[in-house]
Amino acid sequence: MxxxxxxxxxxxxxxxxxxxxxxxxxxxxxxxxxxxxxxxxxxxxxxxxxxxxxxxxxxxxxxxxxxxxxxxxxxxxxxxxxxxxxxxxxxxxxxxxxxxxxxxxxxxxxxxxxxxxxxxxxxxxxxxxxxxxxxxxxxxxxxxxxxxxxxxxxxxxxxxxxxxxxxxxxxxxxxxxxxxxxxxxYDHMREILRVLKKTATIRNDCLEYFKKVPSPWTLWDYGVSLAPVIYLMGKPETIPYYEKLRAELEERSKKNIPAILPEEKHRVFWDGWLPWGFLGHFSRKLTSYGANPISGRYPWEMFPRPDLIDPEGDPVHTFVKALYTGTMLGNNMAKPGLSLIDRIIPEYQIDGLIFFTAKSCRIWKSQLTILEKMERKYGIPGLCLEADMADPKMFSDAQIDTRLNAFFEVLEARKEKRRWV
Amino acid sequence: MEKVMSRFMELSTDPYAGVAKWKEDTGKKIIGCFPMRIPEEIVHASGMLPVVMWRGNEAVTLGHSYVHNFNCGLTRSFIDDVMKDKLDFMDGMIFYRSCLQAEEIPSTIELNAPPRHFLYLYLPPLYPGAVFRDFLIQQLKKMKENLEAWAGKEITEDALNNSIEVYNKNRSLLKRLYELRKRKPGTIRAREMLAIVHASMLMDKEEHSKLLGSLLPELEDREEVADGKVRVILSGGLCQTPHTAILDLIEEAGMVVVDDDIYIGSRYFANEVTPGNDPLESLADRYMKKTPPDPTMGDWKTLWSDYMVDKVRENNAKGMVSLLVKFCPPHLCYYPDIKRTFDKEGIPEVMIEVEHEVVSVEQMRTRLQAFVEVIRGGA
Missing domain, CATH: 3.40.50.11890 (Rossmann fold)
Structure with missing residues (x-):
């Protein structure tokens, strides 16, 4: 059955x-x-x-x-x-x-x-x-x-x-x-940065729950929650939002409640854009295989290093620091991206890699190379899904289904060959 | 004359053999420069040969394991060539990002088949503000230091000034060639023009200037053969070679190209370097020039479409053929404005989408013939 x-x-x-x-x-x-x-x-x-x-x-x-x-x-x-x-x-x-x-x-x-x-x-x-x-x-x-x-x-x-x-x-x-x-x-900028720092710090606590097996949440949940650490930055209500989210994750975690019912079968890495126009559509597809996308490069673009934000000093200087040293800019590039993915796979116990490729946007560099290197190193399968973040004319749903089907078959077969350590 | 022209043609159609032979003959290093804005003069001054990276002459196969098939021809073809070891004679490669797809090549190559020398430059857009010029000069200094290490010798100010002179001379000769075509359209075929400019990107500049200098008087003697032809200008092909078959089609359809706005054309030699106290600053000043407008450079005020309209009018051309490279984001983003402007000005314009792998030539022929008929019908 x-x-x-x-x-x-x-x-x-x-x-x-x-x-x-x-x-x-x-x-x-x-x-x-x-x-x-x-x-x-x-x-x-x-x-x-x-x-x-x-x-x-x-x-x-x-x-x-x-x-x-x-x-x-x-x-x-x-x-x-x-x-x-x-x-x-x-x-x-x-x-x-x-x-x-x-x-x-x-x-x-x-x-x-x-x-x-x-x-x-x-x-x-x-x-x-x-x-x-x-x-x-x-x-x-x-x-x-x-x-x-x-x-x-x-x-x-x-x-x-x-x-x-x-x-x-x-x-x-x-x-x-x-x-x-x-x-x-400048004072107002400092105030925005104070809120951002706090929100992003709590958000980082939340990201830790992705490491739990089974994970209490999915990348789709996180996708919905991105705005507070990007364009809603500085809004005071972003802090209680993430506090509430953290509490819910803690609760689920204690009770071992997974984000996919009845069980999380596969833990996958989702590279590239989230398919904003079709988020529900893609989430249903992956869920039907019991697959949870628990990590990706895109989520790591949203101020991953709030510890580097110093709102009390020069706000412009600290903001720039958060962008570069804080690795907000650049994960889309191949070398920084490769280092990040290399770190994420064992940390998050990834079973397979789905690289979402937007046909009208080539910002995620050298995806095929990264995929090949990571497949080889960790013995896990990878798949490139060619679609688009917003334009439905760019892809064929039937082709995507066929490829996902084949991917999860391979993933299942290769599970014993993973090399996370 | 035929001998010189054949030399240019051979080099343009098969750069691999020609460039590799130059290396063998001279024992000097070859440095590939990503089109379109890397100041080659600095490479030249190091005693190495700068060549502009090119779109290859065969269908992409192995390369598609490394780059998506919905990338432009140049990115796919260049990566394909590297993976097939066809560019092993290139001792070094210098890249920068002119568009998102251009950014795909350096990391793919460095992670899979790194050349002996590799440099990724950050070249700024033409945004207003002194910070951009300062940053550019800083990057050019970095480029110079890298090249000195690769060449194993210092690049002196004299050497840089000499290279600037060599390049300026070549630019002025190419300009003369273009003036000749404007005066006597049809005397130089579009594919010949392409080969001459392309050869300049692929061979030692002094040698090219010498050959071109000998060719010019002979070309002057050619008879004008443009009677009854529809005068057009070519646009597009921002960083890569147009197919000669398409250039032939344009002429076969009854058009004569009187001028162009393509990279392997007038855009390559536009603007000489004005010598000054500091050669790197002089090179930076050429880079910062806003014309010909370059849609990869972010300058919102200098309108490319207006520039093209002026070019059509200055040349008394009857229309423009846009060669839009499939998956070329800068041209794709700008094209609607070009179309609107040309419609508004009542100037006929036709867009031909070109791919690395040539698609139906017959369909293009039909479109080009229809374009000529529209112009003639409206004349």
Whole structure:
């Protein structure tokens, strides 16, 4: 008889929806209250927050829009206005939204974005500056260009940190001061960092529970809980959220309650983006095999080293330190990524590797190489799932099912050959 | 003349043999530079030969074990060549990120088949602010130090100034060649132009200049054969070689290329280096130039589409053929704006999507013929 599995969802994660909705609503309605609005790619949005601006975060918005099932419609608008289908789906989503607002094309109210006063082009990848450039061409909106160069290797932090710190101090802060007509609020930035530090520290406690066998939670639960350690940073309610989450995990852990019922059969590593547009869809697929994705590189991008954040000193300096030395920027690159995965596999007792590959985004470097090296070293199977984080046209569901089927068969067969030590 | 042209053609179509032979003849090291913005002059000044990395001439096979098939032709082909040991003659490789896919090559190579010398440079975007130029100069210094170690000798200021002069001379000769084509369209075929510029990326610059210098007067004597042809400019192919078969198709469809905005074309030799007190600073200043607009560089104010419209008009061209490399993010992101601008200006433009593995040539032929008919019908 085929065993049936189901997700045992956490109670706490149900609280996240209203928090996220509130954030986007405040952004959507900011202009009505006479507030300044910025759009931002990468993490420099903290500087806009410090100036009491409402600020969008490119990847966060894309995840939100796709998660709300509005992404497909917005992508269709983009396509109808000339965007090409191989282009980054986050880029296209923003082009679609901008065109919808500009031309009055109706879209769901909860995903509408206000046209900003400033574009902060945080260039984690060059595509992130393309979207700012394209919006400048459409609306003539002021742009502040900040390069968030991803480090090729850890030893490069040494010169990348002062490079970024100078950009924040010489470009972004003066631009914000000009737009807001007031000096930069360093104290407010410190306050945001204090909350972030505390939230991320509790979050790290929560991540420890992934090591437990069976794990009391899944990467899907964590995916839902990412906003407090990224674009909800600084909101006081993020601390009690993670305290509650930690308490629930502790409770489950004591009682040995798994995140997948009746049992956690496979522990897998999920590399690359979370498929925001299809989170439920993919979680159901994996759950049907009793597979729990308990770790990945993406979750480790969200301020994994809060101990390095020193809110009482120079907030810009400490923020930059948290980005590079704190390994928030760079896990997507092959060498730092390989070191991280190499550490995670034995620590989290991983049975297999699923590398999610977004066809319209190549930010996760050398995935095939990493997969091959880790398979060889630990004797565990790996699979590349070619899909997309937001665009359903990029993949075939039937093909994914076939590949998952084969993968879990191999995984089962190879379990005895794992070499974690 | 034919002999010189054949030499350029041979090198362009089979760089492997030509570059390896240069190494054998001279005993000097070969340093592959990722296109498009690594200042080759610094490599040249070290006494080693800089060559611009190229898209290979065979279908990708082994490479697909290392790179996804939805990466662009250059990334897939270059990795394929390395894994097949076809580039063993390259003593060193220098990379930087021009786009997300370009970032895929260095780590894949370093983790699987590292060359004898390897350098990953961080080249900044053209954002406003002194910090970017300062950082660039810091990176160029790092590049110089690495090359000195690889070459086992100091790169002196004199050597750098000499290399700048050598490169500037080559640029001015290529510029003369382009001026000639503008004056007498059709005298130099698109595939010949490509081969001449491509050869400059693959051979010793002084030798190239010498050969090109001897070729120019003879090309001047060629008869113009552009009567009745539709004048067009070429755009796209940001960092990789367009297929010569496609260039031939453009001409066979009744067009004549009067100018281009492609990398293995006018973009390669645009902007000379202005000599100054510090050669690295002079090289940095060339790098920081905003034209021709480069969609990989983040400069939002210098509009590529406007630049192309001007190029069409300056050349009295009737339209533009965009060669959009499949999976090229910078071009993909910018193309809608180009299309809109050309529509607004009433200038015919056709986009041909090109892949490493040539797809249906006949479909392209039909599209190009239709494009010519549209222009002629509207003339």
């Amino acid at each position: 085929v065993q049936e599995f189901k997700l045992n969802r956490l109670e706490t994660t149900r609280l996240m929806g209203p928090m996220v909705d509130k954030h986007w609503k405040e952004l959507r309605t900011a202009k009505e209250r006479g507030e300044k609005v910025a759009w931002c790619s990468g993490v420099p949005f903290i500087f806009a927050y410090a100036m009491d601006m409402k600020c969008h975060f490119m990847a966060g918005y894309s995840a939100y829009c796709a998660g709300r099932k509005a992404g497909e419609h917005v992508l269709e608008i983009a396509d109808s206005t000339g965007e090409l289908p191989d282009t980054c789906s986050y880029h296209r989503m923003h082009m679609g939204m901008a065109e919808a607002v500009k031309r009055g094309i109706p879209v769901r109210e909860d995903v509408v974005l206000p046209i900003p006063d400033l574009m902060i082009a945080g260039r984690v990848c060059p595509e992130m500056s393309h979207y700012a450039e394209a919006l400048y061409r459409k609306f003539g909106i002021q742009v502040a260009g900040i390069e968030l160069m991803t480090p090729y290797q850890e030893s490069d932090y040494e010169f990348l940190e002062p490079y970024l710190e100078r950009q924040f101090k010489e470009i972004l802060i003066p631009t914000l001061e000009e737009i807001c007509g007031k000096p930069f609020d």
